[in-house]
Amino acid sequence: MTxxxxxxxxxxxxxxxxxxxxxxxxxxxxxQDRPVHLVRDGGEQHGAAHVALNxxxxxxxxxxxxxxxxxxxxxxxxxDEAFPGTPALLPADPAGRxxxxxxxxxIACDVHPLNNLRVMQYLGRELAADExxxxxxxxxxxxxxxxxxxxxLAQRSPPxxxxxxxxxxxxxxxxxxxxxxARRFGVDLGRYPRLLQIEQACLxxxxxxxxxxxAQPDAVAV
Amino acid sequence: MTxxxxxxxxxxxxxxxxxxxxxxxxxxxxxQDRPVHLVRDGGEQHGAAHVALNxxxxxxxxxxxxxxxxxxxxxxxxxDEAFPGTPALLPADPAGRxxxxxxxxxIACDVHPLNNLRVMQYLGRELAADExxxxxxxxxxxxxxxxxxxxxLAQRSPPxxxxxxxxxxxxxxxxxxxxxxARRFGVDLGRYPRLLQIEQACLxxxxxxxxxxxAQPDAVAV
Numbered sequence: 001m002t003x004x005x006x007x008x009x010x011x012x013x014x015x016x017x018x019x020x021x022x023x024x025x026x027x028x029x030x031x032q033d034r035p036v037h038l039v040r041d042g043g044e045q046h047g048a049a050h051v052a053l054n055x056x057x058x059x060x061x062x063x064x065x066x067x068x069x070x071x072x073x074x075x076x077x078x079x080d081e082a083f084p085g086t087p088a089l090l091p092a093d094p095a096g097r098x099x100x101x102x103x104x105x106x107i108a109c110d111v112h113p114l115n116n117l118r119v120m121q122y123l124g125r126e127l128a129a130d131e132x133x134x135x136x137x138x139x140x141x142x143x144x145x146x147x148x149x150x151x152x153l154a155q156r157s158p159p160x161x162x163x164x165x166x167x168x169x170x171x172x173x174x175x176x177x178x179x180x181x182a183r184r185f186g187v188d189l190g191r192y193p194r195l196l197q198i199e200q201a202c203l204x205x206x207x208x209x210x211x212x213x214x215a216q217p218d219a220v221a222v
Numbered sequence: 223m224t225x226x227x228x229x230x231x232x233x234x235x236x237x238x239x240x241x242x243x244x245x246x247x248x249x250x251x252x253x254q255d256r257p258v259h260l261v262r263d264g265g266e267q268h269g270a271a272h273v274a275l276n277x278x279x280x281x282x283x284x285x286x287x288x289x290x291x292x293x294x295x296x297x298x299x300x301x302d303e304a305f306p307g308t309p310a311l312l313p314a315d316p317a318g319r320x321x322x323x324x325x326x327x328x329i330a331c332d333v334h335p336l337n338n339l340r341v342m343q344y345l346g347r348e349l350a351a352d353e354x355x356x357x358x359x360x361x362x363x364x365x366x367x368x369x370x371x372x373x374x375l376a377q378r379s380p381p382x383x384x385x386x387x388x389x390x391x392x393x394x395x396x397x398x399x400x401x402x403x404a405r406r407f408g409v410d411l412g413r414y415p416r417l418l419q420i421e422q423a424c425l426x427x428x429x430x431x432x433x434x435x436x437a438q439p440d441a442v443a444v
Contacts, residue, residue: 055373056328067317068378071331074323081316094303095289101296105330106278109293113335122362127349140344151277156290 006031009053009061011038012216013184015112016072017060018177021216023076025207026168027086031062035218038117073101073108076170089169099156100164103149103171107178111145114138115181138185142178149175150192161201168202176202180213228253231275231283233260234438235406237334238294239282240399243438245298247429248390249308253284257440260339295323295330298392311391321378322386325371325393329400333367336360337403360407364400371397372414383423390424398424402435 006024008031010017024031036059037044044050045057054061054070062069064082069075080089090097113119115138123129123137157164163171179199182189189196202208213219228246230253232239246253258281259266266272267279276283276292284291286304291297302311312319335341337360345351345359379386385393401421404411411418424430435441 055377056332056367056370058332067320069320069324070374071324071327073331074320074327077323078316078320081319094300097303098289098291098296098300101299102291102293105293105296108327109295109331109335110278110280113331114341119336122359123349126358126362127345127351127355129349133349136348137344140348145278148278152292155277 005064007034007063008032009034009036009050009063010059010216011036012213012219014038014059015177015181016058016108018180018211018213019072019108019173020060020062020075021211022168022173022176022208023079023089023170025210026089026173026205027079027083029079029083029086033217035216037218073104073170073174076104076173087167089173091164091169096158096164100169100171103152103163104174106145106149106152107171107174111141111178112174112181114141115185135185139187142182142185142187143191145178146182146187146189146192146195150194153194153198162198168205168208172198172202175199176208227286229256229285230254231256231258231272231285232281232438233258234435234441236260236281237399237403238280238330240402240433240435241294241330241395242282242284242297243433244390244395244398244430245301245311245392247432248311248395248427249301249305251301251305251308255439257438259440295326295392295396298326298395309389311395313386313391318380318386322391322393325374325385326396328367328371328374329393329396333363333400334396334403336363337407357407361409364404364407364409365413367400368404368409368411368414368417372416375416375420384420390427390430394420394424397421398430 006029008020010033036050045059051057053068056070060072060075062075069078076089090100120134123134129137153163160166162168163175175195176199179189179195228251230242232255258272267281273279275290278292282294282297284297291300298311312322342356345356375385382388384390385397397417398421401411401417
């Protein structure tokens with residue numbers, strides 16, 4: 001038996017792993033899931049097996065051809081470069097690529113890391129932030145990011161159903177999981193009609209539907 | 223008089239602007255600085271002129287050929303693609319590129335955004351975190367990131383003076399400003415000898431020296 005070509009260490013509700021599942025799906029790639037339970041028993045990501053794979057103790061980790069890849073955006077870039085025959089997640093021109101990457105990073109650098117599990121745990125443990133204070137924190141950074149993204153898309157994005165024109169790409173891979181997170185935390189999304197339109201176009205595609213948290217093998221009823 | 227080809231809207235102490243200055247310098251590009259004062263009068267980044275450039279109200283912003291580029295890592299990628307004759311900030315092979323990007327994102331996604339000015343302001347204002355609590359917060363995320371980076375560099379980096387082999391690149395552009403920040407906040411760096419070695423190799427290069435906060439036109443004595 002040969003080892004699977006692509007192995008994804010993720011978690012159904014991890015927003016960063018969700019991005020990579022979408023990217024793999026958009027490219028028509030087949031992968032094997034290795035769920036890492038982020039909550040049970042203090043978090044499997046802190047166990048020796050996962051730490052050996054990723055000293056950052058985070059998901060996702062993608063294994064490919066003996067390589068261990070970390071950081072969701074670096075993985076999405078890698079997929080474009082290592083599988084050149086598949087649909088690209090970035091446009092061809094440098095200006096378009098910069099625009100898509102900036103939208104992806106708006107979420108991946110300036111929204112998501114602030115609302116990560118490890119940060120919520122620190123806020124509760126070290127700063128005695130109760131559930132309401134943590135919810136305000138979460139909503140604050142998401143709303144700030146979504147408002148800027150809504151404006152950037154209106155100002156700069158070429159017309160089309162997605163973050164950049166008529167094909168989904170790296171920015172859409174980040175937006176959809178972030179909106180999923182926002183609903184989970186009760187953030188009001190009514191002020192971001194463009195983001196919701198794009199989300200609707202994305203969710204109509206099989207790659208996005210298959211990547212949804214509830215569709216994952218490790219999803220549990222909550 | 224022709225408009226300058228490259229205009230950088232930054233701030234001397236902004237870690238993300240510092241990354242872009244290093245990248246521009248490593249490529250031998252010439253640019254014009256347009257300082258945005260992040261603190262004075264509530265922050266010039268929130269004023270109409272800057273908001274029109276970047277709805278995220280953050281620096282850096284790079285203007286080039288009528289394009290307005292945001293997000294430091296997207297800008298560094300753009301520089302590689304728009305100026306192909308200049309020294310590349312990423313290696314040529316997909317695996318090496320993924321490794322360098324993952325190191326850059328470790329800092330740009332998982333360390334820096336948590337210690338940004340806007341986050342420190344929120345912690346003080348909304349969560350009543352005093353100076354000591356904010357210092358612990360800052361140190362916590364930096365130490366977590368630096369420890370993981372030290373391990374990743376030992377495990378995966380090819381030999382050489384920099385984050386990836388014998389030439390500085392995207393990861394070094396992120397590491398040096400983050401170490402600068404760490405010292406500013408009194409973080410003990412003794413546990414990260416590899417990071418300090420790389421920093422030393424970087425700081426010996428003119429592009430890094432010229433990009434240092436204290437060498438900027440808007441630097442003020444503090």
